[in-house]
Amino acid sequence: MATAAVQPASLRSGPDARGHFGAFGGRYVAETLMPLILDLEREYRAAQADPAFAAEFDHLLKDYVGRPSPLYFAERLTRDLGGAKVYFKRDELNHTGAHKINNCVGQMLLAQRMGKTRIIAETGAGQHGVATATVAARAGLPCTIYMGARDIARQAPNVFRMKLLGAEVRAVESGSKTLKDAMNEALRDWVTNVHDTFYIIGTAAGPHPYPELVRDFQSVIGREAREQIVAAEGRLPDVLVAAIGGGSNAIGLFHPFLDDDVRMIGVEAAGHGLDTAAHAASLAGGRPGVLHGNKTFLLQDDDGQIAEAHSISAGLDYPGIGPEHAWLHSIGRVEYQSATDAEALASFQKLCALEGIIPALEPAHAIAAVERLAPTLPADRVIVANLCGRGDKDIFTVAEALGFGL
Amino acid sequence: MTDRLAARFALCAREDRAALVTFVTAGDPDLDRMPAVLAALVAGGADVIELGMPFTDPMADGPAIQAGNIRSLSSGTTLAAVLAAVAAFRATDAATPLILMGYFNPILAYGVERFAADAAASGLDGTIVVDLPPEEDGELTPHLAAHGLHAVRLATPTTDAARLPAVVGGASGFVYYVAVAGITGAGSGDTADIAAAVARIKAATPLPVAVGFGIRTPAQAAEIAVHADAVVVGSAIVSLIGAAAAARANDLPEQVEAFVRGLAVAVRRARQAVPAPTEVAA
Numbered sequence: 001m002a003t004a005a006v007q008p009a010s011l012r013s014g015p016d017a018r019g020h021f022g023a024f025g026g027r028y029v030a031e032t033l034m035p036l037i038l039d040l041e042r043e044y045r046a047a048q049a050d051p052a053f054a055a056e057f058d059h060l061l062k063d064y065v066g067r068p069s070p071l072y073f074a075e076r077l078t079r080d081l082g083g084a085k086v087y088f089k090r091d092e093l094n095h096t097g098a099h100k101i102n103n104c105v106g107q108m109l110l111a112q113r114m115g116k117t118r119i120i121a122e123t124g125a126g127q128h129g130v131a132t133a134t135v136a137a138r139a140g141l142p143c144t145i146y147m148g149a150r151d152i153a154r155q156a157p158n159v160f161r162m163k164l165l166g167a168e169v170r171a172v173e174s175g176s177k178t179l180k181d182a183m184n185e186a187l188r189d190w191v192t193n194v195h196d197t198f199y200i201i202g203t204a205a206g207p208h209p210y211p212e213l214v215r216d217f218q219s220v221i222g223r224e225a226r227e228q229i230v231a232a233e234g235r236l237p238d239v240l241v242a243a244i245g246g247g248s249n250a251i252g253l254f255h256p257f258l259d260d261d262v263r264m265i266g267v268e269a270a271g272h273g274l275d276t277a278a279h280a281a282s283l284a285g286g287r288p289g290v291l292h293g294n295k296t297f298l299l300q301d302d303d304g305q306i307a308e309a310h311s312i313s314a315g316l317d318y319p320g321i322g323p324e325h326a327w328l329h330s331i332g333r334v335e336y337q338s339a340t341d342a343e344a345l346a347s348f349q350k351l352c353a354l355e356g357i358i359p360a361l362e363p364a365h366a367i368a369a370v371e372r373l374a375p376t377l378p379a380d381r382v383i384v385a386n387l388c389g390r391g392d393k394d395i396f397t398v399a400e401a402l403g404f405g406l
Numbered sequence: 407m408t409d410r411l412a413a414r415f416a417l418c419a420r421e422d423r424a425a426l427v428t429f430v431t432a433g434d435p436d437l438d439r440m441p442a443v444l445a446a447l448v449a450g451g452a453d454v455i456e457l458g459m460p461f462t463d464p465m466a467d468g469p470a471i472q473a474g475n476i477r478s479l480s481s482g483t484t485l486a487a488v489l490a491a492v493a494a495f496r497a498t499d500a501a502t503p504l505i506l507m508g509y510f511n512p513i514l515a516y517g518v519e520r521f522a523a524d525a526a527a528s529g530l531d532g533t534i535v536v537d538l539p540p541e542e543d544g545e546l547t548p549h550l551a552a553h554g555l556h557a558v559r560l561a562t563p564t565t566d567a568a569r570l571p572a573v574v575g576g577a578s579g580f581v582y583y584v585a586v587a588g589i590t591g592a593g594s595g596d597t598a599d600i601a602a603a604v605a606r607i608k609a610a611t612p613l614p615v616a617v618g619f620g621i622r623t624p625a626q627a628a629e630i631a632v633h634a635d636a637v638v639v640g641s642a643i644v645s646l647i648g649a650a651a652a653a654r655a656n657d658l659p660e661q662v663e664a665f666v667r668g669l670a671v672a673v674r675r676a677r678q679a680v681p682a683p684t685e686v687a688a
Contacts, residue, residue: 018541028510028537030466032562032587035569174472180463187465192588194564290510290537291463303484304515306462 011258011333014324019208022330025323027207028290032191037293041209043114053109060105061220064138065095067102069221071228071384076354084238084377086370088387089225089253092359098389099221099249100131104200106217108135111198118193119143121200122186124151124179124245125315125362126158127389128202133167135200143167146185150177151314158393176308179245179318183292203246204322207293211322218252225384226256233382239263239373242386243366244336245280245316247325249388254334263335266325267369269311270338280309281338282321283329291319296326312341312397313361315389339368345401347371348391360389361397410503410531411556411579414453415614415635424631425453426673427616428666429507429640431474432457432491433483435651439658440491441498443647446663448502451670456534456638459488459508466536468591470641473648485512485521489528496529505558505579507534513546522549532556532579540573547576556580561607563587563595574611580636581607586619591641594620601633624672631676639669 008014014021027037047053061067070090078086091099111119119136120143123129129145136143145162149171152159162169175181183206190199204214229237240257242250244266254264271279279285282297289298291306299307299319309319328334339347347367351359359367363386370385377383391398399406418425428447433440447455460478464471492504506525513521513535525533532555538546540559547557556579564587565573574581583603585595600617607615617630618638627637646665650658 027539027541029539030536030562031539031560031573032466032564032584034539034541035564035566175462184463184465188468188589191466192592194587289514292465293537298511300511300515302515303486304461304512305479306511 012255014327015208015212019212021324021327023288024295024326024330025208025211026295027293028295029207029293030191032194033207036194037207037209039114040110043110044209044213047110047113056109057106061102065101065105066093067220068224068228069093071225071232073232074355077351078374080354081371081374083374083379084381084383085379086374087229087232087237087382087384089221089384091221091249091386091388092363092390096127096131096134097392098127098131098360099218099252100128100202101134102220102252103202103214103217103248104128104131104135106213107198107200108139111200112139114198116196116198117141118197119200120146120186120189120197121202122146122179122182123202124148124182124317125313125360126151126155126162126393127315127360129167129169130158130161130165132200132202133162133165136167137165144189145169146172146182146189148172148176148178148182151179151182154397155314155393156396178309178314180292180306180309180320187292202248204248204251204324205246205292205294205296205320211294211324214248215251215255215324218248219255221249221252221386222254222256225253229382229384236260236262237382237384238377239265239381239383241265241267241366241370241373241383243267243316243362243388244321244325245269245318245362246320247322249386251322251324253386258333264333265369265373266334266336267365268336268338269313269316269365270340271310271312273340274338277307278310279338280311280316280318282319283325283336284338286319288326294323296320296323297329312344312401313365315360315362316365337369339365343368345398348398357387358391358395359387360391361394362389363387410501411454414501414503415580418453418635422677423674424634424676425616425636426451426627426670427454427456427618427636427638428452428643429456429458429638430643430647431460431471431478432488433460433478433481434474434644434647435477436481437483437487437491441494442659443662444495445498446659447666448499450663450666452502452666454503454505454636456505456507456640457488457492459485459506459512461509461512464509466589468589468641470591470645470648474644477648477651485516489524489530492530493528503531504529505532505534505556506530508536510535510538510546518546518549522553522555526553526555530555532558534558534560534582536560540576543576558582560584563603567606570607570610574607574613577611577613580614580616581611582638583607583615583617583634584619585617585621588619590619592620594626597629600630604633624668627669628672628676631673637673
């Protein structure tokens with residue numbers, strides 16, 4: 001690993017001026033898009049310097065999204081696991097049911113500052129698509145969501161939600177018909193409609209400045225969690241845990257703690273198992289490459305062709321990961337583990353039974369890691385896990401996996 | 407080594423005509439037929455061949471070239487196999503420039519230094535890497551230059567005056583003007599706009615300017631050939647290959663050759679056939 005690399009004084013200062021997190025990140029886009037992402041970067045810098053932007057963002061997060069989301073001590077789960085205290089950051093209680101809305105509110109404000117009149121997005125599980133359709137409805141802008149045909153089949157409720165919210169949902173039939181293909185198609189739309197269209201990327205990935213601005217908009221999760229855990233426990237947590245697809249909920253929770261003595265665990269989707277070809281763990285099973293505008297860890301074959309990912313969770317079913325996670329992995333600051341479909345399903349049910357919370361399949365992967373970790377720690381240790389989405393959208397997938405006819 | 411690209415553009419300039427650049431996806435419809443397809447392009451009158459390196463996620467390409475990528479990858483095309491096919495072509499044709507066009511990840515996976523060395527040894531003349539803009543191409547171009555390979559860069563309708571010098575500054579071989587903000591094979595640009603853009607680029611660089619995207623027919627090729635140093639046709643040829651492959655046509659190379667000949671004739675006549683101001687173009 002990067003033993004000889006000199007680390008910056010703060011791990012929170014990235015990316016550099018060219019959008020690189022160490023060897024990762026960057027702006028690997030077609031020339032047609034390059035002027036657009038340079039414009040976006042300029043506009044984001046202006047917004048960062050504008051107190052009115054922050055005030056509007058905070059106002060919408062409070063009154064429209066419902067923030068701050070609670071930090072909840074999961075007492076029965078803690079007792080059941082018999083070790084560290086487990087807290088959940090309840091981002092599934094946000095308007096639209098996941099953390100995705102935080103980022104969409106921020107990017108829509110940028111789109112409006114830039115005078116854009118049309119919104120596009122990609123979506124996997126549909127949570128980001130719903131959140132994008134939501135902010136587009138509120139802004140009165142037309143919205144097109146690209147979604148893999150396979151994901152449309154397994155996320156029917158979210159497809160209907162997007163349509164109710166006025167979005168056009170375009171089925172993507174190419175490739176694996178999942179999130180990566182939806183992102184390809186959204187990029188094709190963007191390169192074709194450069195003058196009026198704003199692309200709201202849903203995770204902390206893509207060309208710079210997307211990984212940075214998505215992280216910044218999602219960091220509200222970690223800032224709140226920090227205040228809340230200090231209020232509850234009088235100190236910082238010992239461990240943070242979050243599920244990783246592209247990694248936006250995880251980087252949002254982790255980033256405000258990167259310079260503190262806090263252990264962090266990101267949980268990738270191991271699908272049918274890391275020893276099979278059917279998983280979505282790009283750090284555990286991939287190597288660095290370039291896709292969708294950034295250099296990061298990718299599932300790929302020896303010839304640099306991108307492999308199809310698999311996860312029971314449509315939101316984690318992506319062969320890459322955000323570049324800041326790739327960097328945090330390479331320097332060893334964050335520990336990356338994985339959980340299989342079966343483990344996530346078991347944790348999904350356990351949380352329903354013990355805490356009366358139906359989690360999304362995405363955070364069910366984080367809960368699986370919590371279940372492994374908590375019993376190994378003494379009772380005075382504190383774990384904060386991000387419950388980044390609610391599971392209503394997943395009940396059909398779970399019913400099918402459990403052989404329960406709906 | 408000789409600069410085949412410079413030699414070919416010089417030849418076209420002497421003949422006062424645009425060069426015809428033809429794009430096919432390497433290994434489309436399969437690796438076995440690649441030598442015959444390349445030979446057909448040359449026989450039909452292609453001056454330069456752009457060889458697409460297939461990729462699973464061709465984000466800048468429309469349906470025709472996406473399908474070509476899938477056909478090629480399904481037949482087992484790898485970057486090593488493409489370079490071997492380039493070497494085989496070069497053994498039969500020492501003059502026609504070959505440019506590899508594609509996405510960065512297959513090159514990165516192959517190893518950039520190893521790629522530059524092997525590509526030069528195979529007889530390749532340069533690359534166009536779609537997702538490697540000037541801001542990022544420093545990890546490839548020095549290796550290409552060290553092996554005498556050209557790094558062709560793309561200019562687009564969104565490349566403004568402030569950005570253009572930086573874009574053409576690091577280019578070599580030629581500058582590829584993407585005539586349409588969009589994906590390959592979709593729409594077509596306005597000829598007057600394209601002519602103005604070509605003039606703008608030529609004012610910024612001594613390199614030849616090729617124009618591509620949205621040029622499908624001999625008539626369109628001829629229109630652009632009046633203004634540009636080269637005309638690129640891709641999706642139309644790839645569509646033809648796809649249709650011939652789907653029909654299990656035995657004469658796929660002959661079909662390619664005939665189509666390219668139509669383009670080549672049109673391009674060669676273009677500057678002789680400029681309509682007088684009083685004539686109305688059909």
